[in-house]
Amino acid sequence: MSTPDRVVLFSALLLAALPVLSAESPQLGTPITPAEMAAWDLSIQPDGRGLPAGSGTAATGKAIFAEKCVVCHNEEGKGQPFDRLVGGQGTLASTTPVKTIGSFWPYASTVFDYIRRAMPLVAPQSLTNDEVYSLTAYLLSLNGVTKERDVMNAKTLAKVKMPNNGGFIVKYPETSR
Numbered sequence: 001m002s003t004p005d006r007v008v009l010f011s012a013l014l015l016a017a018l019p020v021l022s023a024e025s026p027q028l029g030t031p032i033t034p035a036e037m038a039a040w041d042l043s044i045q046p047d048g049r050g051l052p053a054g055s056g057t058a059a060t061g062k063a064i065f066a067e068k069c070v071v072c073h074n075e076e077g078k079g080q081p082f083d084r085l086v087g088g089q090g091t092l093a094s095t096t097p098v099k100t101i102g103s104f105w106p107y108a109s110t111v112f113d114y115i116r117r118a119m120p121l122v123a124p125q126s127l128t129n130d131e132v133y134s135l136t137a138y139l140l141s142l143n144g145v146t147k148e149r150d151v152m153n154a155k156t157l158a159k160v161k162m163p164n165n166g167g168f169i170v171k172y173p174e175t176s177r
Contacts, residue, residue: 044113048158051109054129055153061138064131068120076142086142089163102143106168108160112136133157
C-alpha cells in the first residue's frame, strides 16, 4: 500500500471514529473506595516494606510448586517451557549468563512480589499470602540462599541477602537546576 493510500485509509478511520470519541464521558474520575484501592496496592519494597501477614516453609512450597508451577518451570525450577528459576550462580560475568532467582535477582522481596502479582500464569493473584511465602521459601532454598527449614514471613524475608544484591547500579536521572 502506497503512502498516499495509507493517509487516505487513516483519515477515513479517524473520521469514522469521531462520533465515538465525542460521545458522552464514561464517568472517569469517580472516586474509588479504600477497599478497592487496597486490592490494587500490592507493592513490596526491596527492604520488605509492604510484605503482608503470613508465613511459609520450603516443604510446603515444594508441594505447592508440584501442583501449580511444575508444568511451566519443570521439576525443581529447572526451566522449560518457561524460565529457569534455579542455578546460574557465578555465570553472570560469562558469555552465557544464566539469569535465575539465585544468580540475578537482587532482593528476596521481589521474588515474593512477582509470584504474588503474576503467578500462576493461568490464574495470577490467586495464591494466598501463605502460599506465596511458601513458594518463595522453596525457591530460595533450591538456590541455596536460605535453608530448607527456614520460615519465611515479613520479618525473615526482609532480612534475606541475595547473592546478586550488589550487582545493580542505581542511576538516578539528573535534575535540571
